[in-house]
Amino acid sequence: MVEMWQVIRRWFDPRELRSVGSTPDYRFSLANERTFLAWLRTGLALVAGGLAAAQFLPPLPLAHLREVIAVALLLLGGTVAVRAVDHWARTERAIRLGEELPASRFPAVLALAVGLGALLLVVAVLVRAVGDR
Amino acid sequence: MTGPPDPGLQPERTRLAWRRTALALTVVMVLTVRLALTGDTAGTGDTARTGDTVGALLGGAAVLGWGAALRLCWRRATGTGPARAYGRALPLVALATAGFAGFGALLVVRGLG
Numbered sequence: 001m002v003e004m005w006q007v008i009r010r011w012f013d014p015r016e017l018r019s020v021g022s023t024p025d026y027r028f029s030l031a032n033e034r035t036f037l038a039w040l041r042t043g044l045a046l047v048a049g050g051l052a053a054a055q056f057l058p059p060l061p062l063a064h065l066r067e068v069i070a071v072a073l074l075l076l077g078g079t080v081a082v083r084a085v086d087h088w089a090r091t092e093r094a095i096r097l098g099e100e101l102p103a104s105r106f107p108a109v110l111a112l113a114v115g116l117g118a119l120l121l122v123v124a125v126l127v128r129a130v131g132d133r
Numbered sequence: 134m135t136g137p138p139d140p141g142l143q144p145e146r147t148r149l150a151w152r153r154t155a156l157a158l159t160v161v162m163v164l165t166v167r168l169a170l171t172g173d174t175a176g177t178g179d180t181a182r183t184g185d186t187v188g189a190l191l192g193g194a195a196v197l198g199w200g201a202a203l204r205l206c207w208r209r210a211t212g213t214g215p216a217r218a219y220g221r222a223l224p225l226v227a228l229a230t231a232g233f234a235g236f237g238a239l240l241v242v243r244g245l246g
Contacts, residue, residue, distance in 0.1 A: 011224040030143045036223055037150040040230055044157040047234045051164035054241045055171075070241045078234030085227040 011085050021096030032091050039084035046077030061128075072117075080110065151210035154226065155203055161233050162199035166192040168240045195236060202229035 010016050050073030057066045083106055090102040169192035172185070205222045 012221050014220055027139070027141065027143045030147045033223065034147050034150045036227075037147075037154050040227060041154055041157045043227075043230050043234075044154070044161050047230065047237060048157070048161050048164055050234070050241075051161065051168055051237050054237070054244065055164070055168055064245065067241050067245060071238045074234045074238045074241070078231040081227045081230035081234070085224045088223060 007086070011089050017089065017092055017096075020093060021098065024095045028095050029092065032088060032095065035091075036084050036088035039087070040081055043077045043080035043084065046073050046080060048077075050074035050077060076110075076113065148210045148212075151206050155206035155210065158199060158202050158206065158226075158229070158233075161230075162195055165195040165233060165237055165240070168237065168244070169195060172244050191236075191240065195233070198229055198232055198236075202226055205229075 050070045053066060053073060054070035057069070060066050087102065087104060087106070093099075094101050169188050170185075172188065202225070205226050209220075209222050
């Protein structure tokens with residue numbers, strides 16, 4: 001728990017990040033920053049999807065399914081944003097120390113989750129189309 | 134900008150990335166304000182909650198959060214020189230995104246009530 005707070009404090013303390021290793025070629029830092037921003041926009045897109053699902057999906061046959069979909073997308077978007085800062089800070093640290101860049105399973109997990117969700121919805125749409133006939 | 138020109142245009146690309154992020158934040162803000170003001174109406178035209186004071190306050194809070202985040206984006210987007218300090222802009226903008234996610238979830242749950 002204490003460790004978690006230290007990690008969070010480090011995200012907000014640029015001096016600490018600058019104190020390790022040596023200043024890299026600025027292009028590496030900027031590329032890292034852009035990767036962070038791309039992840040952030042991925043998170044924002046998920047949040048926008050959740051907000052749109054809550055407002056523009058018609059009520060679904062299953063009670064509150066629309067709200068569940070919306071909240072799931074919102075939480076996924078929030079998680080992506082928090083993970084983006086953590087990954088950015090760890091990458092910056094590794095660049096400054098000349099270490100290997102941090103590996104992450106997160107992109108694969110996110111891709112699987114989104115793919116699975118899309119598949120479920122395709123099945124739901126097909127089931128409904130067959131049921132309506 | 135100081136130093137030799139960068140053929141990869143890295144600072145420019147980064148500034149544009151901040152602008153795109155600001156744009157995405159704006160879309161999220163508009164959707165959040167709509168949800169706060171109309172409640173959960175599912176586009177059915179049922180605007181039972183329109184004009185609700187709590188909704189207006191929640192919408193106002195969303196606009197304030199967006200303004201603060203946009204200010205940070207704009208500073209990074211218009212800053213010059215590659216040797217900028219890391220600053221707190223990155224974690225703060227991510228915090229704003231997570232905040233919009235939590236706030237949106239709250240509004241969705243409120244729409245159920």
